[in-house]
Amino acid sequence: MADVILETHGLSKHFGGLKAVENVSIAVEEGDIFGLIGPNGAGKTTLQNVVAGTYPPTKGRVVFQGRDVTGFKPHQICRAGISRTYQIVRSFPRLTALENVMVGAVFGARLPEGAARAKARELLDFVDFPLDPDTPANALNTMQLKRVEMAKALATGCRLLFLDEVAAGLTPSELNVIIALIRRIRDGGVTILIVEHLMKLIMEVCSRIAVLCFGELLAVDVPQAVARDERVAKAYLGDGFVLE
Ligand SMILES: Nc1ncnc2c1ncn2[C@@H]1O[C@H](COP(=O)(O)OP(=O)(O)OP(=O)(O)O)[C@@H](O)[C@H]1O
Ligand SMILES: [Mg+2]
Structure with missing residues (x-):
């Protein structure tokens, strides 16, 4: 057990x-x-x-x-x-996708900036974030924001x-993507x-x-x-x- x-x-x-x-x-x-x-x-x-x-x-x-x-x-x-995502997505809209994930790495895992940046890139890949990591969060759609939220939570270690x-x-096809992602995590x-x-x-x-x-x-x-x-x-x- x-x-x-x-x-x-x-x-x-x-x-x-x-x-x-x-x-x-x-x-x-x-x-x-x-x-x-x-x-x-x-x-x-x-x-x-x-x-x-x-x-x-x-x-x-x-x-x-x-x-x-x-x-x-x-x-x-x-x-x-223990880390979490929220029922109402709470990203920092003026930060980029990468910076949002770095927040988890810096404040959660206490990584220095360079290591946090590398960790954030790795996690955006892991969640299949499809855009440039430097895209501002306020330009992302729901599914992209959810991926960023998950990467940010994981970045805390x-x-x-x-x-x-x-x-x-989410749409039915997005739902299947989320299911696969949850299993991967x-x-x-x-x-x-x-x-x-x-x-x-x-x-x-x-x-x-x-x-x-x-x-x-x-x-x-x-x-x-x-x-x-x-x-x-x-x-x-x-x-x-x-x-x-
Ligand atoms: N901060 C709070 N102050 C007062 N009442 C609260 C507070 N947070 C939650 N409640 C109440 O506690 C109960 C449980 O709420 P909770 O949000 O945990 O439910 P839930 O199962 O998550 O519901 P949902 O499926 O709608 O998200 C509800 O009656 C809610 O109004
Ligand atoms: Mg609830």
């Missing part, structure tokens, strides 16, 4: 009276592509935010590579080896990568935790899936079992439906 890279123990995040994440315990194995699904407002982004240090949990613990990282600040989490709705806004030795609404992507790439509903963990299982789980279908669609 592979080592567990990330564990949450009874993790909760409340916003006033709202239990956005409630008592969630999951274990992500090294080398997994682990899916996090659930209806809108289920707490998926909040769970990623709490693990990534955007805010401290209300209760519970986060353990990364055997080390308690509960309450770490975002830059400490990044240095520990992370061991665990959070992807939040990377497939949003995993094969390069980075564990992936992916939040996604698009079932095709989740079912194809994930080895395990956790389902959140109103902040609580409803199920954790392999994709086939989650797709057949009546509680999961009900959470999404009401009675009488199956996911697939």
Whole structure:
């Protein structure tokens, strides 16, 4: 059995009276592509935010590579080896594609400028960035920006990568490209935790899936079992439906 890279123990995040994440315990194995699904407002982004240090949990613990990282600040989490892309793409529009990726290498991996530039070039190749690396970010289309975002996250030297709705806004052929890219990143030795609404992507790439509903963990299982789980279908669609 592979080592567990990330564990949450009874993790909760409340916003006033709202239990956005409630008592969630999951274990992500090294080398997994682990899916996090659930209806809108289920707490998926909040769970990623709490693990990534955007805010401290209300209760519970986060353990990364055997080390308690509960309450770490975002830059400490990044240095520990967790990086992320955002549901809303956040590039620096006035920087070039290359400079955007260098930000990850300089501030995450703390590489000096020359090494950061070389690393950024290598990663833009790795994600098949199709244009001149010196193209300004504000001239890129959605798919090109997603590639840059992924390269920037990888440039931190992370061991665990959070992807939040990377497939949003993509065409079916772009979706296949993203699926291949996600697998390539995993094969390069980075564990992936992916939040996604698009079932095709989740079912194809994930080895395990956790389902959140109103902040609580409803199920954790392999994709086939989650797709057949009546509680999961009900959470999404009401009675009488199956996911697939
Ligand atoms: N900073 C915040 N302050 C107050 N409430 C918040 C905050 N962030 C999230 N929430 C609330 O917490 C709940 C969970 O939100 P979250 O964004 O984690 O859901 P999600 O599963 O990512 O949804 P989606 O699929 O729509 O992205 C929602 O009710 C949301 O309104
Ligand atoms: Mg979200």
